[in-house]
Amino acid sequence: MMGFAVLAVLAAARSPYLTRQNITREQPVQFSHKHHVGDDGIDCRYCHTSVETSAFAGIPPTKTCMNCHSVLFNNAGYLEPVRESYRDDKSIQWVKIHRLADFAYFNHSIHVNKGVGCSTCHGHVDEMPLVFQANSLLMEWCVDCHRNPEAVLRENLEDVYNMNWKAPDNQDEIGRKLAQERHIRTTAELTSCSTCHR
Amino acid sequence: MKRMSDQAQEGHNDDRPSPDEQLDESASGQRPLDLAAVRAKLQTKTGKQYWRTLEELAGDPEFEELLHREFPRQAPSEWDDSVDRRDFLRLMAASLALAGLSGCGRAPEQYIVPYVKQPDGLVPGKPQFYATAMPFGADAIGLLVESHEGRPTKIEGNPDHPSSLGAANAFAQASILDLYDPDRAQTATQAGEIRTWSQFLDAAQSLAATFRSTRGEGLRILSGIINSPSVAASLQTILALYPQAKWHQWEPAVGDGAREGARLAFGSTSTRYISRRMPRSSFRLIPIFSPVDPVMSITCESFIAAVSWISSAKRIASVSR
Numbered sequence: 001m002m003g004f005a006v007l008a009v010l011a012a013a014r015s016p017y018l019t020r021q022n023i024t025r026e027q028p029v030q031f032s033h034k035h036h037v038g039d040d041g042i043d044c045r046y047c048h049t050s051v052e053t054s055a056f057a058g059i060p061p062t063k064t065c066m067n068c069h070s071v072l073f074n075n076a077g078y079l080e081p082v083r084e085s086y087r088d089d090k091s092i093q094w095v096k097i098h099r100l101a102d103f104a105y106f107n108h109s110i111h112v113n114k115g116v117g118c119s120t121c122h123g124h125v126d127e128m129p130l131v132f133q134a135n136s137l138l139m140e141w142c143v144d145c146h147r148n149p150e151a152v153l154r155e156n157l158e159d160v161y162n163m164n165w166k167a168p169d170n171q172d173e174i175g176r177k178l179a180q181e182r183h184i185r186t187t188a189e190l191t192s193c194s195t196c197h198r
Numbered sequence: 199m200k201r202m203s204d205q206a207q208e209g210h211n212d213d214r215p216s217p218d219e220q221l222d223e224s225a226s227g228q229r230p231l232d233l234a235a236v237r238a239k240l241q242t243k244t245g246k247q248y249w250r251t252l253e254e255l256a257g258d259p260e261f262e263e264l265l266h267r268e269f270p271r272q273a274p275s276e277w278d279d280s281v282d283r284r285d286f287l288r289l290m291a292a293s294l295a296l297a298g299l300s301g302c303g304r305a306p307e308q309y310i311v312p313y314v315k316q317p318d319g320l321v322p323g324k325p326q327f328y329a330t331a332m333p334f335g336a337d338a339i340g341l342l343v344e345s346h347e348g349r350p351t352k353i354e355g356n357p358d359h360p361s362s363l364g365a366a367n368a369f370a371q372a373s374i375l376d377l378y379d380p381d382r383a384q385t386a387t388q389a390g391e392i393r394t395w396s397q398f399l400d401a402a403q404s405l406a407a408t409f410r411s412t413r414g415e416g417l418r419i420l421s422g423i424i425n426s427p428s429v430a431a432s433l434q435t436i437l438a439l440y441p442q443a444k445w446h447q448w449e450p451a452v453g454d455g456a457r458e459g460a461r462l463a464f465g466s467t468s469t470r471y472i473s474r475r476m477p478r479s480s481f482r483l484i485p486i487f488s489p490v491d492p493v494m495s496i497t498c499e500s501f502i503a504a505v506s507w508i509s510s511a512k513r514i515a516s517v518s519r
Contacts, residue, residue: 009299018304049321056323061313089314096308 019138024130025095029081031130037163038126044118044161055107059094062086097131098122104139105198114182115153117160120145126163146190150175153182232256322347329356332370335449336423337361339370339508350377355508363512414440423449 016022036042045051050058062085069079085092100106112118118125123134135141145152151167153175159165168174178184189195236256253261281289312322320326326345331338340359344352353374355362376382386398393401409417417440424430424447437443493514 020304050323054321054323058322059310059312061316063313063315085314091311091314093309093311096310099305099308 014136014138016136019133019136020097020099021133021136024128024132025097027095027130028092030078032128033125033131034127034129044125051108051112053109055105055109057108062092097133098137100137104142104196106196112160113157114149114184115155115157115160115178116145116149117152117154117162117165119163119165120152124163142196143191146195147187149184149190150179153178153184317348320347325351329359331359332373333425334369336425338425339366341366341370343374350374361509363509365508365512367508409440409443412442414443417443419443419445421445421447423447 012018037044047060047064048057049060050056062082065079065082066086069082073079074083081092084090111121121135122131125131151171154160154162154165155168155174155178184190231252236252239255239257249255251261316322328343328345330341330343332341338361340356340362342354342356343350344354351374353366353370355364355366355370357364386393386395388397388401409415419433419436421433424433433445437445
């Protein structure tokens with residue numbers, strides 16, 4: 001009886017209800033990545049400017065929205081929160097979707113610079129009208145990849161931002177070569193506690 | 199009248215005790231002391247006897263009862279014992295054990311609050327470094343301030359500044375805390391009352407007008423040593439506007455003795471701080487250690503006291519390594 005209770009608690013802790021995997025959430029602005037990335041083909045880095053240089057990929061300032069929306073759809077009602085933010089100099093408060101625990105260190109720049117693509121972790125963002133978390137972000141999910149990063153390394157670094165990248169048939173071979181070329185650390189180092197828990 | 203109104207109220211509240219009962223209660227609460235009994239008791243006592251109250255001495259049964267109650271005042275001394283101690287502990291243990299489960303709930307919502315207009319040159323998540331200088335007596339230490347999205351977090355020496363060479367002393371390190379000091383003025387105040395900036399300007403301007411009419415008679419400016427040319431120039435302007443005003447400077451540990459000694463030794467009288475009223479000698483002792491010389495320091499904390507010693511320490515350390 002007690003054992004079942006413990007198992008139930010453990011199972012609940014990994015359930016999408018708690019990890020919020022695949023759950024879309026209401027945002028102050030109904031911003032659609034599907035429209036901007038999928039239909040318009042805007043590069044990830046147009047908004048997430050610091051993804052290559054900083055731990056934080058960057059959430060665009062309202063100014064970035066207004067670059068286009070001062071002209072395009074500048075009367076649309078659903079863009080009023082954006083115009084209001086720009087007018088009143090008050091930030092838009094976006095609901096954080098990908099939430100890592102505070103005790104886990106994560107750096108975007110090292111991942112994209114070594115050839116780990118956006119879609120590897122964030123899924124098909126170009127098909128998400130409202131963004132949701134495509135993966136569990138549980139430690140086991142991080143460690144899965146840190147044990148075998150060769151499987152996801154993309155040969156062409158520009159493909160990192162390609163939402164439709166598929167691993168080629170000889171990915172094993174390419175991955176091993178890339179890991180060596182790009183000085184990817186050994187599995188022992190990548191899975192050592194202090195790599196992520198600094 | 200009072201009695202009547204009391205009685206009128208009485209009529210409406212049936213469950214209140216009757217006035218007679220109330221009287222009885224108050225009488226039993228403060229029963230007049232039986233002084234005769236007290237005297238009789240005292241007659242029978244011999245030797246040292248202690249009592250706390252006259253009631254105790256009189257052997258008042260009500261007082262005896264009070265002594266045996268654990269919480270004698272308003273608190274009820276008999277608990278409602280439908281839950282005994284063991285049951286209570288059992289329930290508490292279970293609650294504590296289950297309280298851990300609340301940690302398994304969903305994490306609370308967090309928000310990302312980006313800039314409206316991001317400052318130029320800022321990379322979110324990366325610190326920015328600002329070069330500055332901290333006045334320190336008659337000197338200044340060149341510093342670099344690390345700042346995260348506008349919040350300064352760490353102060354270190356500026357490697358490109360000759361007075362620092364990348365090192366900073368304890369005062370400079372600790373000055374980061376000054377930036378978050380709750381005692382710093384957050385707003386203009388007058389006698390503790392918050393004032394707006396325009397109210398401050400109005401007050402300052404009316405004061406300025408008063409002193410203009412008296413050519414600054416009675417105006418005194420107190421300051422420490424001024425080593426900023428812009429502040430010195432502003433003070434010059436004020437003194438020119440108000441010729442009768444007086445400027446007093448005081449700095450307790452500025453090394454005047456060392457300067458005066460250098461003046462005696464080398465005999466120059468040029469001025470460093472340009473002021474008609476308070477000329478300051480231009481001498482500064484900046485020891486430059488040759489790496490091979492032994493250094494003997496007499497009553498001088500060589501690497502702490504003066505700012506120039508920060509760079510000296512750095513130089514000596516870099517050679518002696």
